[in-house]
Amino acid sequence: MKRRRQPPRRDARESDARLGAGAELDVTVERILPGGVGLAHAHGQTVFVSLAAPGDFVRVRVETVRSRLAFASITEVLTPSPVRVAPPCPHFGRCGGCDFQQLAYEAQLAAKVEIIRDCLRRVARVEPPDEIHITPSPNEWHYRSRARWQHDPLRKHLGYFERGSHRIRDVAECPVASPPVQERLTTLRALLAEDRLPDDVPEFEAIAGDEGVALAPAVAPEDEREQSRVIGGERYRFDAGCFFQINHALLEPLVREGLRDAAGDAALDLYSGVGLFTLPLARRFSRVVAVEGNAAASEYARRNLEDAALTNARVETSAVGNWLARNADALGHIDFVLLDPPRAGAEHECVQSIIRLRPRHVSYVSCDPATLARDLRLLTEGGYRTASVRAFDMFPQTHHVETVVHLDVNNNAKYKS
Numbered sequence: 299m300k301r302r303r304q305p306p307r308r309d310a311r312e313s314d315a316r317l318g319a320g321a322e323l324d325v326t327v328e329r330i331l332p333g334g335v336g337l338a339h340a341h342g343q344t345v346f347v348s349l350a351a352p353g354d355f356v357r358v359r360v361e362t363v364r365s366r367l368a369f370a371s372i373t374e375v376l377t378p379s380p381v382r383v384a385p386p387c388p389h390f391g392r393c394g395g396c397d398f399q400q401l402a403y404e405a406q407l408a409a410k411v412e413i414i415r416d417c418l419r420r421v422a423r424v425e426p427p428d429e430i431h432i433t434p435s436p437n438e439w440h441y442r443s444r445a446r447w448q449h450d451p452l453r454k455h456l457g458y459f460e461r462g463s464h465r466i467r468d469v470a471e472c473p474v475a476s477p478p479v480q481e482r483l484t485t486l487r488a489l490l491a492e493d494r495l496p497d498d499v500p501e502f503e504a505i506a507g508d509e510g511v512a513l514a515p516a517v518a519p520e521d522e523r524e525q526s527r528v529i530g531g532e533r534y535r536f537d538a539g540c541f542f543q544i545n546h547a548l549l550e551p552l553v554r555e556g557l558r559d560a561a562g563d564a565a566l567d568l569y570s571g572v573g574l575f576t577l578p579l580a581r582r583f584s585r586v587v588a589v590e591g592n593a594a595a596s597e598y599a600r601r602n603l604e605d606a607a608l609t610n611a612r613v614e615t616s617a618v619g620n621w622l623a624r625n626a627d628a629l630g631h632i633d634f635v636l637l638d639p640p641r642a643g644a645e646h647e648c649v650q651s652i653i654r655l656r657p658r659h660v661s662y663v664s665c666d667p668a669t670l671a672r673d674l675r676l677l678t679e680g681g682y683r684t685a686s687v688r689a690f691d692m693f694p695q696t697h698h699v700e701t702v703v704h705l706d707v708n709n710n711a712k713y714k715s
């Protein structure tokens with residue numbers, strides 16, 4: 299990508315010819331949209347520009363057109379946005395991992411708040427609060443305690459998928475990996491160079507904790523070592539086969555915000571993983587039920603509760619939607635529900651069951667503002683009111699963002715059950 303001022307390739311505003319794949323034009327990027335792409339307009343059409351900064355004037359090439367939406371990539375930055383910075387990683391633009399390195403960190407945070415605001419307004423149909431506070435990551439780089447590396451034994455590549463493809467980008471240094479994860483990548487690459495990695499393993503999952511780095515599948519005895527982390531005074535055990543959050547420096551404030559002042563008789567922790575929220579919930583509620591689909595993660599959650607001598611919480615291994623559809627009526631009164639689903643959001647049966655259970659308070663922890671907003675719309679129609687929205691920058695250098703929304707029963711709403 300060059301940064302020279304060139305005469306305009308074509309004046310996008312004067313011509314009303316439809317844009318097709320391969321078209322080149324000069325556009326101004328207006329803002330960053332959910333999904334992390336820049337928004338521009340040309341020929342009465344919407345143009346999505348990848349790896350853009352708001353305010354950029356750029357020459358783009360249209361890659362594809364779908365139902366009058368053009369998807370374009372930058373061929374030249376003609377006038378850079380004041381918030382554009384030089385991406386430090388040599389793989390930026392090709393590697394599928396980071397898509398925000400072109401933005402100054404403050405601009406990344408501002409774009410994420412706008413993404414949340416946009417989803418709340420357009421998808422959830424909820425008027426967002428005037429200000430959405432976002433907690434920055436203490437580390438803008440070297441924060442990832444978890445990584446998934448793709449392995450191509452024929453080309454001897456180990457790294458990440460390229461943007462929009464399943465081709466593997468060979469990556470020796472990853473600037474968002476935490477130091478122990480980077481070190482494990484380096485040692486794994488040394489084995490690859492010596493032909494000592496098994497050919498039939500397409501990907502490796504690494505996860506760092508206090509004991510080192512676990513790797514699945516294991517290639518050395520120490521890879522199987524169980525890991526642990528202390529967050530907010532609770533010790534959590536996990537390994538590379540189950541989910542644990544990637545940015546450990548933000549977990550204490552995230553848990554604090556997820557729970558706020560919740561306390562009472564009964565609580566549910568849905569999509570509970572190894573029990574990040576289950577343990578603190580068990581200290582505040584007399585009775586807690588956690589539901590998690592991954593058998594290894596739910597087994598760790600049971601052990602984590604046992605190690606903490608918390609006997610008032612039980613962990614169910616099941617898909618949340620199915621489990622609630624079958625068991626919600628037998629649960630009795632529930633005061634508080636915390637849900638923390640994967641990017642796909644909560645299953646429809648999960649949201650419908652929460653509405654039927656009608657807890658006074660719901661805390662929704664989400665890693666995808668679009669699916670969060672989709673579910674919030676159903677919860678709002680089901681009689682809930684959004685009480686607060688806060689964001690946490692768990693994933694610097696990418697468009698991803700963690701959001702915590704608290705909801706209360708809306709006593710004035712005429713809700714659909």
Ligand SMILES: C[S@@+](CC[C@H](N)C(=O)[O-])C[C@H]1O[C@@H](n2cnc3c(N)ncnc32)[C@H](O)[C@@H]1O
Binds near residue numbers: 541574575638640
């Ligand atoms: C974003 S993680 C949150 C885990 C935990 N709350 C934490 O913060 O560590 C989502 C979890 O949901 C689990 N999961 C995904 N789909 C599920 C489903 N349909 N039913 C139950 N659990 C599911 C995953 O295994 C993962 O542990």
